[in-house]
Amino acid sequence: MIHYVNLAIKSIFVENILLAFFLGMCSFLACSKKVETAVGLGFAVVFVLTITTPICWAVKNFLLKKGALAWTGLSDIDLSFLIFISFIAVIAAMTQIVEMLVEKLSPALYNALGIFLPLIAVNCAILGAALFMDQRNYNFPESIVFGFGSGVGWALAIISMSAIRKKLDYSNIPAPLRGLGITMLLTGLMSVGFMCFAGIRL
Amino acid sequence: MAEALLSKKNKKLVKDGLWDANPLTFQVLGICSSLAVTTQLKTSLIMAFGLTFVTAMSNVVISLMRNYIPSKIRIIVQLTVVSALVITIDQILKAYMYDASKQLSVFVGLIITNCIVVGRLEAFAMSNPPWKSFLDGLGNGLGYSAVLVILGIIREIFGSGTLLGYHVIPRSFYDAGYVNNGMLVLAPGAFFLLGCIIWIQRAISGYAEVK
Numbered sequence: 001m002i003h004y005v006n007l008a009i010k011s012i013f014v015e016n017i018l019l020a021f022f023l024g025m026c027s028f029l030a031c032s033k034k035v036e037t038a039v040g041l042g043f044a045v046v047f048v049l050t051i052t053t054p055i056c057w058a059v060k061n062f063l064l065k066k067g068a069l070a071w072t073g074l075s076d077i078d079l080s081f082l083i084f085i086s087f088i089a090v091i092a093a094m095t096q097i098v099e100m101l102v103e104k105l106s107p108a109l110y111n112a113l114g115i116f117l118p119l120i121a122v123n124c125a126i127l128g129a130a131l132f133m134d135q136r137n138y139n140f141p142e143s144i145v146f147g148f149g150s151g152v153g154w155a156l157a158i159i160s161m162s163a164i165r166k167k168l169d170y171s172n173i174p175a176p177l178r179g180l181g182i183t184m185l186l187t188g189l190m191s192v193g194f195m196c197f198a199g200i201r202l
Numbered sequence: 203m204a205e206a207l208l209s210k211k212n213k214k215l216v217k218d219g220l221w222d223a224n225p226l227t228f229q230v231l232g233i234c235s236s237l238a239v240t241t242q243l244k245t246s247l248i249m250a251f252g253l254t255f256v257t258a259m260s261n262v263v264i265s266l267m268r269n270y271i272p273s274k275i276r277i278i279v280q281l282t283v284v285s286a287l288v289i290t291i292d293q294i295l296k297a298y299m300y301d302a303s304k305q306l307s308v309f310v311g312l313i314i315t316n317c318i319v320v321g322r323l324e325a326f327a328m329s330n331p332p333w334k335s336f337l338d339g340l341g342n343g344l345g346y347s348a349v350l351v352i353l354g355i356i357r358e359i360f361g362s363g364t365l366l367g368y369h370v371i372p373r374s375f376y377d378a379g380y381v382n383n384g385m386l387v388l389a390p391g392a393f394f395l396l397g398c399i400i401w402i403q404r405a406i407s408g409y410a411e412v413k
Contacts, residue, residue: 085286092278124316188390
């Protein structure tokens with residue numbers, strides 16, 4: 001159990017997917033202007049990451065890995081070169097299904113997340129987490145924890161950034177630095193802050 | 203009469219991507235990979251080449267198919283084309299430059315979701331003929347590469363004192379008390395550096411975001 005708590009802490013704080021691996025920067029920069037949108041997108045990402053990472057794990061271990069097709073009698077086929085294309089297909093399909101399910105089951109949540117769900121298919125944090133899961137050879141429970149932790153870390157970063165940007169409205173920034181430039185510098189400072197978590201484990 | 207292959211208009215397509223509408227500093231696309239791979243010049247160069255290739259080629263392919271793609275499923279079609287190209291790059295890297303492909307780790311695969319590629323497909327290739335789309339992809343790829351190479355050079359020289367793996371800062375500097383700036387190799391250094399590059403580029407080109 002403690003192993004999973006440690007993995008969660010690591011993926012949320014120490015190796016924050018946005019501030020240490022730079023994944024999901026595009027939507028982070030584009031959608032952090034308002035706190036409400038940031039919160040909505042943050043929750044949508046947590047949701048999708050927690051679902052897609054374990055599914056990609058299953059696709060890899062039951063279909064693509066060398067010898068994974070043994071249950072069909074084809075034991076020496078290695079399809080691991082298809083990982084990129086199948087992961088992105090899983091992610092695109094899952095966001096579509098999640099969107100339809102949410103629309104059916106909870107219209108209120110759908111109205112809140114609505115426009116962000118399709119955008120998530122091309123958020124690199126989702127594919128990035130799936131590829132890290134593949135590279136680090138996580139097992140099934142680990143992939144759930146890692147997906148959830150990365151999502152929470154990403155949501156944490158975008159929500160705090162939107163809060164800072166709200167304050168920025170009142171400051172006088174040099175014209176060329178406005179918008180993207182100052183946001184990059186702020187992200188740098190935030191990333192320094194998150195580095196203080198390095199080495200923390202239970 | 204058909205337009206000349208390198209007419210003024212077509213040259214402008216390449217130039218736009220390089221300076222006026224640079225994907226990184228102006229359109230805010232593709233930031234993720236540009237920061238992650240630039241700790242060394244070598245990885246930056248490989249990444250720059252890979253992305254330019256994928257952007258240009260996927261622009262051509264999608265532009266050829268643009269009249270047959272139903273608009274509802276276009277994102278899936280685009281992602282399929284792009285991932286096929288990325289798999290090609292990844293296999294070539296694994297076969298001929300194994301060490302570099304290990305260093306780039308997941309970031310080769312992440313070219314698929316690089317916003318520059320999908321962004322250019324949506325904005326340009328879906329409504330323009332193949333040759334123009336190729337030039338547009340090339341221009342944007344090169345604009346991205348230029349920023350990547352600058353970042354790579356600065357981060358490698360000041361972060362670890364080397365360039366392409368060779369020591370460039372003389373021994374005597376270290377003896378006199380010079381220390382490599384370790385922060386440049388870490389994540390925060392990358393953010394600060396890119397922030398400053400954006401600042402400089404926008405100060406020169408005179409572009410400013412409206413509040």
